[in-house]
Amino acid sequence: MKVTAFAQLGYRQFPADFETRYDSAVDTPWGLVDPQEVRAAHRDYLDGLMLAARSGLDGLVVTEHAQASYDMSANPSLTANALAYATESEGLDVAIYPAGRSLGK
Numbered sequence: 001m002k003v004t005a006f007a008q009l010g011y012r013q014f015p016a017d018f019e020t021r022y023d024s025a026v027d028t029p030w031g032l033v034d035p036q037e038v039r040a041a042h043r044d045y046l047d048g049l050m051l052a053a054r055s056g057l058d059g060l061v062v063t064e065h066a067q068a069s070y071d072m073s074a075n076p077s078l079t080a081n082a083l084a085y086a087t088e089s090e091g092l093d094v095a096i097y098p099a100g101r102s103l104g105k
Contacts (some may be wrong), residue, residue, distance in 0.1 A: 004097070005052035008059035009079075010070040011046040013037045040070065042049030045073075046082060053087050053094040059089075076100050 009072060015021075022028065049060045062079040063071055073079055076098035087094050 002058040004061055004095075005057045006061040006063075007045060007048055007052075008063050009041060009073040011038065011041060011072055027038060041072065046079070046086075049079075049083055050086055052100045053083070054090070057094065059095035059097055061097045061099050064098070 011028070011033065014028075015032065018032075042045055049062070052060060060074065062076040062083065064073055064076045080096045080098045083096050089097070
């Protein structure tokens, strides 16, 4: 059996009243975003996928959702490149699957 890890790069620092004040996570106002939290989310995303690779999972799926706050990854090819470099450097035999549009919009 093949086991694949799937992860999304979500922004996790919404205010408690977000659902009552804003239409959706797709058009989140930039003023709500903390750049340090975005950086931390990116690191956690890559760290989690690398943990899956180190744990022996067979594949890693990276996604694209047009930079919405529920998945900030704009281009899965960029993440796939970073993972390809990191997994190859560590000698990990893992498939990497970009899901979604791999070209910028």
